[in-house]
Amino acid sequence: MIKLIIHGGFFSESSQSQETKLAKQQSLSIIAKQSYEYLKTHTALQTIVYAVELLENDELFNAGIGSQIQSDGKIRMSASIMDGVSAKFSGVINIEDVKNPIKVAEKLFTHDDRVLGGEGAISFARANGFEKFNTELPQRRLEYEAKLKSKGMGTVGCVALDAQGHIAAATSTGGKGFEMVGRISDSATAAGNYANEYCGVSCTGVGEDIVSSAVATKIVTRVTDGMSIKQAFDKTFTELKNIDGFAGAIAIDKDGNIYHQDSHPMMVYASYDGTNLEVFN
Ligand code: ASP
Numbered sequence: 001m002i003k004l005i006i007h008g009g010f011f012s013e014s015s016q017s018q019e020t021k022l023a024k025q026q027s028l029s030i031i032a033k034q035s036y037e038y039l040k041t042h043t044a045l046q047t048i049v050y051a052v053e054l055l056e057n058d059e060l061f062n063a064g065i066g067s068q069i070q071s072d073g074k075i076r077m078s079a080s081i082m083d084g085v086s087a088k089f090s091g092v093i094n095i096e097d098v099k100n101p102i103k104v105a106e107k108l109f110t111h112d113d114r115v116l117g118g119e120g121a122i123s124f125a126r127a128n129g130f131e132k133f134n135t136e137l138p139q140r141r142l143e144y145e146a147k148l149k150s151k152g153m154g155t156v157g158c159v160a161l162d163a164q165g166h167i168a169a170a171t172s173t174g175g176k177g178f179e180m181v182g183r184i185s186d187s188a189t190a191a192g193n194y195a196n197e198y199c200g201v202s203c204t205g206v207g208e209d210i211v212s213s214a215v216a217t218k219i220v221t222r223v224t225d226g227m228s229i230k231q232a233f234d235k236t237f238t239e240l241k242n243i244d245g246f247a248g249a250i251a252i253d254k255d256g257n258i259y260h261q262d263s264h265p266m267m268v269y270a271s272y273d274g275t276n277l278e279v280f281n
Pocket residue numbers: 009010062153154155173174175176184185186187203204205206207208
């Protein structure tokens with residue numbers, strides 16, 4: 001049994017067009033199916049990187065190409081991966097000018113120092129052959145110049161369960177948009193991306209809320225301690241509500257149960273199991 005779910009952050013009915021919604025549905029459907037095919041012959045860890053790279057390359061989403069611009073006019077991206085088997089986590093925080101932050105996070109996986117930020121992350125990327133690449137889109141610059149706030153957050157993520165029963169999770173983001181320089185996103189922390197042998201979770205939403213509620217860590221820990229995936233989500237999202245938090249998460253447990261939940265309408269996601277394609281609506 002292999003399973004896969006991906007997300008593309010949030011969609012806002014009030015500020016985004018029907019056309020964008022259809023485009024996101026279509027794109028997530030294609031990437032979910034393509035990544036599922038890949039999972040047939042690859043591990044969960046390889047597949048989450050593959051899926052998130054495809055999502056980063058898609059201009060529709062706020063990760064890699066299409067990332068939002070920070071308050072000083074620069075793009076800084078964050079991404080992480082976690083392998084449920086080895087319990088290893090690696091990631092980059094506020095990296096600049098690389099096409100695929102998730103590939104840099106993957107490269108760090110075999111190192112002793114596995115989470116790098118800012119200049120260190122950029123130097124590591126260059127030393128490892130990641131060429132300078134500008135991920136800025138004209139549309140993002142226009143939004144920035146108009147001093148518009150984010151039009152619906154669009155972080156991306158993937159959780160996969162492979163044929164060996166191993167789970168892995170990956171998350172990549174361009175951030176909230178207009179954030180202070182130096183602000184740390186949840187996406188390369190255990191609150192936003194977490195996996196062990198029982199469950200894997202990738203989050204999107206307001207990073208500060210996700211960290212305050214330790215969303216991914218809590219869900220995974222609760223499933224590990226015996227709750228069903230639904231119970232774990234319900235409890236975690238009830239607690240999130242207590243702080244008026246804004247978040248969404250996708251997950252898969254070791255038995256292949258796929259789950260997702262959001263605190264506000266609506267997180268965009270797609271899952272595929274070889275027969276059934278489920279896409280946000
Ligand atoms: N969680 C991301 C952040 O706060 C944003 C998002 O999910 O869209 O950096």
